[in-house]
Amino acid sequence: xxxxxxxxxxxxxxxxxxxxxxxxxxxxxxxxxxxxxxxxxxxxxxxxxxxxxxxxxxxxxxxxxxxxxxxxxxxxxxxxxxxxxxxxxxxxxxxxxxxxxxxxxxxxxxxxx
Amino acid sequence: xxxxxxxxxxxxxxxxxxxxxxxxxxxxxxxxxxxxxxxxxxxxxxxxxxxxxxxxxxxxxxxxxxxxxxxxxxxxxxxxxxxxxxxxxxxxxxxxxxxxxxxxxxxxx
Numbered sequence: 001x002x003x004x005x006x007x008x009x010x011x012x013x014x015x016x017x018x019x020x021x022x023x024x025x026x027x028x029x030x031x032x033x034x035x036x037x038x039x040x041x042x043x044x045x046x047x048x049x050x051x052x053x054x055x056x057x058x059x060x061x062x063x064x065x066x067x068x069x070x071x072x073x074x075x076x077x078x079x080x081x082x083x084x085x086x087x088x089x090x091x092x093x094x095x096x097x098x099x100x101x102x103x104x105x106x107x108x109x110x111x112x113x
Numbered sequence: 114x115x116x117x118x119x120x121x122x123x124x125x126x127x128x129x130x131x132x133x134x135x136x137x138x139x140x141x142x143x144x145x146x147x148x149x150x151x152x153x154x155x156x157x158x159x160x161x162x163x164x165x166x167x168x169x170x171x172x173x174x175x176x177x178x179x180x181x182x183x184x185x186x187x188x189x190x191x192x193x194x195x196x197x198x199x200x201x202x203x204x205x206x207x208x209x210x211x212x213x214x215x216x217x218x219x220x221x222x
Contacts, residue, residue: 104155
């Protein structure tokens with residue numbers, strides 16, 4: 001049983017560019033949450049998707065958007081990249097309403113130059 | 114505002130016991146989680162407390178006092194592989210996870 005997978009593993013972009021990160025949830029999970037983790041900090045909640053809709057959103061600007069597909073996989077898009085967007089982006093999957101079953105993917109390390 | 118505090122770094126000796134504290138102030142409370150994160154890796158679930166008291170799971174135990182907004186993670190019989198960051202996270206009234214910055218635990222032989 002594959003756990004949560006994310007792609008790519010690492011990514012280097014320049015300021016102003018756009019990036020798309022991908023996540024496939026653990027088999028049987030229907031909810032995907034995205035987090036940003038800056039170096040030496042705890043994760044910050046970006047948003048959560050369930051039934052192909054954004055259900056909750058953290059304190060992130062509209063440059064951060066997402067999508068969930070019918071197979072429950074998800075994408076995170078970031079437009080107009082800033083240096084401060086450099087971070088580890090984590091995807092976590094769960095069943096709706098059961099955060100105890102939240103499993104994290106290995107993350108995508110984004111570096112913005 | 115919402116706030117979770119935990120020490121930045123702790124050092125302990127292999128075979129010893131260490132207690133990592135976490136205090137929180139959040140809008141609502143739907144449980145407190147502890148995660149372990151090795152450098153460059155994803156967080157992995159350690160424990161979940163929603164009622165006051167001690168939850169024991171092998172070498173790891175977690176305690177919660179909701180009235181004090183306080184939790185601790187107790188690690189016994191420390192092993193070198195326990196060197197990692199330990200993250201405290203609280204589920205708030207919207208079931209969003211609010212995370213602390215993590216405690217880096219260094220284990221010395």
